Amino acid sequence: xxxxxxxxxxxxxxxxxxxxxxxxxxxxxxxxxxxxxxxxxxxxxxxxxxxxxxxxxxxxxxxxxxxxxxxxxxxxxxxxxxxxxxxxxxxxxxxxxxxxxxxxxxxxxxxxxxxxxxxxxxxxxxxxxxxxxxxxxxxxxxxxxxxxxxxxxxxxxxxxxxxxxxxxxxxxxxxxxxxxxxxxxxxxxxxxxxxxxxxxxxxxxxxxxxxxxxxxxxxxxxxxxxxxxxxxxxxxxxxxxxxxxxxxxxxxxxxxxxxxxxxxxxxxxxxx
Numbered sequence: 001x002x003x004x005x006x007x008x009x010x011x012x013x014x015x016x017x018x019x020x021x022x023x024x025x026x027x028x029x030x031x032x033x034x035x036x037x038x039x040x041x042x043x044x045x046x047x048x049x050x051x052x053x054x055x056x057x058x059x060x061x062x063x064x065x066x067x068x069x070x071x072x073x074x075x076x077x078x079x080x081x082x083x084x085x086x087x088x089x090x091x092x093x094x095x096x097x098x099x100x101x102x103x104x105x106x107x108x109x110x111x112x113x114x115x116x117x118x119x120x121x122x123x124x125x126x127x128x129x130x131x132x133x134x135x136x137x138x139x140x141x142x143x144x145x146x147x148x149x150x151x152x153x154x155x156x157x158x159x160x161x162x163x164x165x166x167x168x169x170x171x172x173x174x175x176x177x178x179x180x181x182x183x184x185x186x187x188x189x190x191x192x193x194x195x196x197x198x199x200x201x202x203x204x205x206x207x208x209x210x211x212x213x214x215x216x217x218x219x220x221x222x223x224x225x226x227x228x229x230x231x232x233x234x235x236x237x238x239x240x241x242x243x244x245x246x247x248x249x250x251x252x253x254x255x256x257x258x259x260x261x262x263x264x265x266x267x268x269x270x271x272x
Contacts, residue, residue, distance in 0.1 A: 003071070004069065004072075005070055006068070006070070007048075007068060007070050008066060008067050009060060009065065009068060012044060012048050012050050012068075012070075013048045014050050014054060014057070015050070015082070024062065027058055027059040028062060028063070030059040031059035031060060031063030031065070032063060034060055034063070040056075041053075041068070041069035042056050042070045042071070043070065043071050043073065044071070044073070045073060046072050046073070046074045051073070051077075051082060053070075080111040080112055084123050084124070097151065098134070098154055099137070099148050099151075102135065102137040102138070102148070105120060105124075105134045105135055106135060106137075108120055117131050117132050127236075127240075129237065129240075130240065133155055133156070133237065136158055137155070137158050140162050140169055141166050141169045141170060143169075143170055143173060144162075144169055144173050152177075153176060156182060156241055160172070160182055160186050161173060161189075163189045168192055172189070175188065181267070209230055211227065212224065212226040212230070213230055213232075215235075223239070225239075245259075249262065
């Protein structure tokens with residue numbers, strides 16, 4: 001059962017959340033809007049534990065509000081269920097960082113040791129490949145993880161680096177910092193694996209991989225991807241990255257021509 005109430009800010013208890021970074025410059029206008037009217041109540045347990053709405057709570061404190069509207073739920077919820085709810089609410093938002101999504105996914109797996117990546121993806125309503133990509137950071141050396149948390153590199157780069165042995169990862173990070181592209185990192189990883197593999201372990205070059213994948217759709221639109229030894233996994237990952245970039249460009253008011261030029265320029269500079 002849930003009830004709507006107005007509670008003083010000191011009633012709320014904030015537990016660990018998926019979001020770790022809060023920009024005061026963004027919270028200020030949110031707080032000012034809360035002064036006028038709170039359009040959406042926060043969600044909390046009946047003991048004050050915040051389930052959803054930490055940005056609104058922080059913004060209210062920032063501008064000096066005394067109370068917030070809250071939906072109080074007395075429905076029993078385990079620690080794992082609470083974290084799933086919080087992460088599901090946030091993971092689909094564009095403003096949650098890659099590092100925050102990694103930490104949240106990693107924590108949920110630790111809370112549920114019998115889960116695999118497929119189970120986690122099902123609970124979060126995400127593709128298994130997306131979850132696998134975020135969890136790749138857990139297989140990286142601390143230097144790579146720190147670069148991700150600092151926003152110096154993106155999760156796609158982290159995924160490529162994670163495929164290499166720990167001893168090679170720092171070298172790959174240095175190459176990325178010097179301007180090496182994602183494809184360049186992927187080639188380095190493949191070369192290292194081919195060098196280490198015995199003749200019986202090596203697969204014929206290019207098996208199941210092509211330099212260009214053309215995907216005509218029923219709508220009449222054709223999607224084309226090109227690169228070095230592309231697999232279907234590479235295509236799926238690339239399409240996900242392209243969709244994210246296109247949505248961001250649309251939010252910024254860019255048209256298709258400008259978006260294409262921006263992406264070409266970003267690729268020349270080595271990407272995120």
